[in-house]
Amino acid sequence: MRIVTIFIVAMLVMVSCSRRAPAPDPVAPASGDAVREVLMGELVTYPKFGDADPHPWDGRRPQSYPIHGIDVSRWQGDIDWHTARAAGVSFAYMKATEGGDLHDPKFDDHRRGARAAGVPWGAYHYYYFCRPAEEQARWFIRHVPRDAMALPHVLDMEWTPYSKTCTLRPDGDTIRREASKFLAMLEAHYGRRPIVYTTVDFFRETGIGRLHGTEFWLRSVAGHPRTVYPGAYWTLWQYTGTGLVPGIKGKVDINVFRGSPEAWVRWSRGI
Template sequence: MGISRRFFVSGAALALAGCGGGPGGKQATLMRPAVLSASNYRASGIPARFGDTDPHDWEGLAPARLPVHGIDAARYQGEIDWRRARAAGVSFAWLKATEGGDHSDPGFHINATRARAAGVPVGAYHFYYFCRSPEEQADWYIRNVPRRRGDLPPVLDIEWNHTSRTCQRRPAAHVTRAEMHRFLAALTRHYGTKPVIYTTIDFWRDNDLSRFSGYEMWLRSVTAHPMERYPGADWSFWQYSGTGVVPGVPGTVDMNAFAGSPGAWQSWLARRAQRA
């Protein structure tokens, strides 16, 4: 999800036994990033309680005009102080849980448990891998993410992975959309609520996702409002920075806004949270 990996303490990583690793038996790690102060990275156009290490010069439809904000994170953020994050205005969080058919993120269960305890609505996202079938990937996600009453809907994070060393496959647009439908249908059946789709500008354009209906969208756009980068698109969440500084979150983190008022957010939660 465009997660920034900067500001890590060199060599500081916690190896977690029993967590899923990648090919070759490499053990996954939970990073220990440097702690930053939001007050040192104030930026116009974003909520005053947050900061940004690489801010955009927001004008007009700036993120700060929306009242409900949250984060998405992975092992690169290390262990998050959720009570502090919530006090700073973090109203929701999605955490990376799985990727492909055999990768799991060691930070998910640690941070999800603590987020729930702090009263932050939390959910899990899956990073899609184009060299595994949708069914394999859905099964892997289901095996790693239990149904939990009150959790946010699952998220399909689907974007081109330009840095992948193992999969350069780029299906045709109609094939991509068909694979998405198969993955999403499997998760809907299991969790009883439709997943949210996270994507990027180029992936949206290349796969004509304006034709993809029936699911809520979470759109990445770090230099303009989504209405400028995704003309005519309906969206529920907007990722407006990949270099955010949020109290309680080590290093930098993706920042997001919900497309509605605090009252609309509470209504969305009541309607969309898992009921298992």
């Protein structure tokens, strides 16, 4: 009986050793990698948008950047967001508020439409220097909901010489101090620091570029930012105000993101 038992045990050991070990399960990508893969697959890069007043660019052309987007307000009216996205609109910034008492009447439609079409969106506030920064920040927060999928929002600071109610031109120290208050309030509320949109003359005359820890969206429709804003680091470049984009009636501002598609996905999602 003992010999038989030993023989049976030995046979079982041999059988178990002869079996192949199960193949390891494929390693699933980390959640962040999976998100990036999906978003990368949805991007339309290097779009070929039209322009009603094209500029003969010297040096690097905006069309050489892979990621393009638009900024819109009520003046663009109704937008076919699915068509715009399919044509290569990778992001959209939309006007939400102005000063302390104006809410763009198309903002909610634009926001919902862009989101439904899968276009990353962000909101911008057009700043006036006749109201305190805190008041304008509260006005923006009142009208722009939190959204985990939103881009960093935008503080639009430029001179307002054609305004009927406010043409003040404070000194640079005052402007930077007010901008810092506005940015801090929005960062505390939304969890991401806003970026600053500005123009050539405002940038030169106010020193707004010295704001610590701030990214910039620069308007430059007649030259590359590296020549128009020497030494400035930019994240977004608005290169035309006369763009022609499928899904949008009339002209629209078009912008590029500075980096690669991979960098865009990381930046836009904050990952």
